[in-house]
Amino acid sequence: MKIQEAALDADFPLEDLPTAQLEDMAEAGAEVMDVHRVLAKTGDNIVGELLKHNGTFYEWDHYPPGDVYDHETHGQFYYHAHASDQRFQGEHGHFHTFVRPRGMPAGIQPAKVPGYVAPEDPNDALSHLIAIAMTPAGLPFRLFTVNRWVTGEVWYRADDVIRMLDVFMIDHAQPSWPVNRWIGAMVRLFKPQIADLLHARDRKVAAWLDLAPDSDVFEDRDLEVTSFLDISIDRQVSGVAAALLARR
Numbered sequence: 001m002k003i004q005e006a007a008l009d010a011d012f013p014l015e016d017l018p019t020a021q022l023e024d025m026a027e028a029g030a031e032v033m034d035v036h037r038v039l040a041k042t043g044d045n046i047v048g049e050l051l052k053h054n055g056t057f058y059e060w061d062h063y064p065p066g067d068v069y070d071h072e073t074h075g076q077f078y079y080h081a082h083a084s085d086q087r088f089q090g091e092h093g094h095f096h097t098f099v100r101p102r103g104m105p106a107g108i109q110p111a112k113v114p115g116y117v118a119p120e121d122p123n124d125a126l127s128h129l130i131a132i133a134m135t136p137a138g139l140p141f142r143l144f145t146v147n148r149w150v151t152g153e154v155w156y157r158a159d160d161v162i163r164m165l166d167v168f169m170i171d172h173a174q175p176s177w178p179v180n181r182w183i184g185a186m187v188r189l190f191k192p193q194i195a196d197l198l199h200a201r202d203r204k205v206a207a208w209l210d211l212a213p214d215s216d217v218f219e220d221r222d223l224e225v226t227s228f229l230d231i232s233i234d235r236q237v238s239g240v241a242a243a244l245l246a247r248r
Contacts, residue, residue: 012193014243021191022244028188029237035182036233045138047092050079050179059083064175073169074103076126077183079134088142094133095183096151099164100126108160115148115216116155125154127161129168130194132186143190144228145201148218155218158198165191189236193229200227 014022039045051063062078069076081093100123101108110116110125119125128151133142148155156164168187170180187194204226209217217223 012196012239014192014239015246017192017243019244019247022240025189025191025240026237026244028185029233029240031185032182032189032233033237035178035185039178046140046179046182047079047134047138049138049176053175057081068170068175068180069100070103070170070172073167073171074100074123075168075170075184076100077170088133090135090141091133092136092138094131094144096131097129097168097183097187098126098151098153099129099168100124103164103167104160105163105167108156108163110154111157111160113155113218115218119154127156127164128153129161129164129187130190130197132183140186140231140233142228142230143194143197145197145226147205147220147223147226149221150224158195158202161198162195165194189233189240190231193231197227197229 017025035046039049051057054063054065057063059081060083062080064078067076067078076098077095079093079095081087081091087093102123104127110118128146131144131146132140133144135141165187169184172180205217205223208220208223209215212220
């Protein structure tokens with residue numbers, strides 16, 4: 001992957017967050033860890049659980065075929081891998097997460113940016129939320145955002161995408177209830193960091209445009225990953241617990 005920017009500071013000040021948000025993150029962290037616990041009992045992991053019954057794993061293909069889409073919440077995700085020489089170091093593949101317009105909070109509209117073309121079906125104006133990179137052992141190790149051309153999304157301002165984080169959910173059991181629970185809980189657990197990454201994404205795009213004001217920055221193949229952050233579930237869960245304990 002082409003990475004043009006530095007990672008954000010991993011030491012996020014969790015102690016500055018509202019108590020209600022910390023409590024929600026703690027609940028999400030417990031769910032994430034519980035999914036890992038249950039899968040580990042049978043030697044499984046998040047990636048293997050999603051890929052099972054899908055035959056040979058091919059680079060670039062979406063897994064599961066046709067993506068996972070909740071027709072009530074309008075959340076969507078898929079997993080895939082780039083060619084081996086185009087992955088992050090130590091990466092097996094990554095999840096891409098989305099929300100479609102019918103599931104977005106009221107009042108959100110696409111950003112009026114160069115190259116915007118309204119899709120024929122209004123519900124196709126989906127927004128990418130965050131990507132989650134996974135190790136070969138099926139563990140998340142990095143969050144990242146991408147330029148518009150990468151996923152074919154419609155561009156929304158960071159503040160609007162942050163509002164979408166609260167509605168992202170896959171509330172059904174197919175193709176894997178554990179994975180569906182896990183990916184929704186991951187977005188809740190790391191919401192503050194994801195919000196920072198989205199703002200960093202917009203700053204990176206703006207800076208890129210300043211350097212080439214006549215270019216279509218959103219279709220520039222030299223700008224792929226727009227922000228990223230290495231993560232640790234254990235560190236995040238421990239940090240949330242410590243922040244809550246300090247208030248008691």
